[in-house]
Amino acid sequence: xxxxxxxxxxxxxxxxxxxxxxxxxxxxxxxxxxxxxxxxxxxxxxxxxxxxxxxxxxxxxxxxxxxxxxxxxxxxxxxxxxxxxxxxxxxxxxxxxxxxxxxxxxxxxxxxxxxxxxxxxxxxxxxxxxxxxxxxxxxxxxxxxxxxxxxxxxxxxxxxxxxxxxxxxxxxxxxxxxxx
Amino acid sequence: xxxxxxxxxxxxxxxxxxxxxxxxxxxxxxxxxxxxxxxxxxxxxxxxxxxxxxxxxxxxxxxxxxxxxxxxxxxxxxxxxxxxxxxxxxxxxxxxxxxxxxxxxxxxxxxxxxxxxxxxxxxxxxxxxxxxxxxxxxxxxxxxxxxxxxxxxxxxxxxxxxxxxxxxxxxxxxxxxxxxxx
Numbered sequence: 001x002x003x004x005x006x007x008x009x010x011x012x013x014x015x016x017x018x019x020x021x022x023x024x025x026x027x028x029x030x031x032x033x034x035x036x037x038x039x040x041x042x043x044x045x046x047x048x049x050x051x052x053x054x055x056x057x058x059x060x061x062x063x064x065x066x067x068x069x070x071x072x073x074x075x076x077x078x079x080x081x082x083x084x085x086x087x088x089x090x091x092x093x094x095x096x097x098x099x100x101x102x103x104x105x106x107x108x109x110x111x112x113x114x115x116x117x118x119x120x121x122x123x124x125x126x127x128x129x130x131x132x133x134x135x136x137x138x139x140x141x142x143x144x145x146x147x148x149x150x151x152x153x154x155x156x157x158x159x160x161x162x163x164x165x166x167x168x169x170x171x172x173x174x175x176x177x178x179x180x
Numbered sequence: 181x182x183x184x185x186x187x188x189x190x191x192x193x194x195x196x197x198x199x200x201x202x203x204x205x206x207x208x209x210x211x212x213x214x215x216x217x218x219x220x221x222x223x224x225x226x227x228x229x230x231x232x233x234x235x236x237x238x239x240x241x242x243x244x245x246x247x248x249x250x251x252x253x254x255x256x257x258x259x260x261x262x263x264x265x266x267x268x269x270x271x272x273x274x275x276x277x278x279x280x281x282x283x284x285x286x287x288x289x290x291x292x293x294x295x296x297x298x299x300x301x302x303x304x305x306x307x308x309x310x311x312x313x314x315x316x317x318x319x320x321x322x323x324x325x326x327x328x329x330x331x332x333x334x335x336x337x338x339x340x341x342x343x344x345x346x347x348x349x350x351x352x353x354x355x356x357x358x359x360x361x362x
Contacts, residue, residue, distance in 0.1 A: 002342075035304075128275075132278060132282055137273075
């Protein structure tokens with residue numbers, strides 16, 4: 001019997017490592033859980049990308065839910081996300097707010113002119129200060145914010161059809177069910 | 181973001197062909213009068229490599245040297261959320277630069293290290309702390325190694341006792357190895 005112990009120990013290790021590999025295929029190991037989930041979104045007051053003289057604050061957007069999508073023209077993965085957002089954005093049932101992150105306005109406008117503009121509203125955070133309050137550390141990132149201004153869901157990295165179907169759409173459905 | 185983090189990584193890339201030339205040059209270096217030149221280029225590259233690293237951190241107008249030391253100490257304890265194996269002090273990621281600036285500003289406002297850490301944890305979670313606090317979520321992280329050590333010690337103890345008992349009763353009867361002592 002005691003001869004089996006090393007083998008059992010070995011199999012336990014195999015199980016542990018196998019679990020680790022499986023876990024990492026299911027989760028993005030680089031994604032940091034946001035402490036802001038189910039908490040009020042931070043206050044912000046940012047200029048519109050196309051009309052920098054006008055600003056948009058959190059209070060302006062209260063009353064209806066929206067998806068805040070952090071993007072930038074320098075961000076390679078945003079190019080991966082963009083067609084998905086363009087195709088599926090209008091079907092989501094929430095407004096799409098583009099959050100242009102640490103980008104030169106002309107670069108951002110050029111990028112949108114080239115790839116198309118799926119956003120209902122575009123705000124720009126060129127210095128990136130407000131983004132720190134949102135816990136943004138790269139692009140793309142997406143926040144689902146409800147009519148009361150509470151963050152209901154966050155996704156780090158590009159929104160893929162899979163993420164949309166499995167995470168974002170159920171989160172939107174749950175939110176709309178609660179407060180239509 | 182690579183485009184924006186510009187300076188140092190780009191500078192680093194630019195050195196790579198330099199090192200390649202040096203390697204190919206060394207093979208025929210003995211007879212070549214160019215070896216002295218190559219050595220000079222190599223030394224220059226080494227010097228510039230240090231220079232590029234120093235540039236990763238922009239100079240900040242610290243009040244005094246003590247504040248600068250405090251800043252360095254604090255940023256070395258914090259983890260860059262983007263390049264997750266780098267400290268805020270070392271990382272050249274845009275977000276690390278922004279957070280360093282933010283920390284600097286908060287220091288000027290007289291915020292304590294603890295307040296600054298709380299500010300970052302509230303936004304980026306406990307992930308940013310290299311020294312995670314002991315909470316219900318992290319106790320396994322803290323005590324897991326100790327538990328594994330204790331489990332190992334237990335196994336060794338049991339094995340030694342068993343062997344000792346087996347030895348005292350059977351050693352005279354079966355002096356040969358019974359193959360059971362793993």
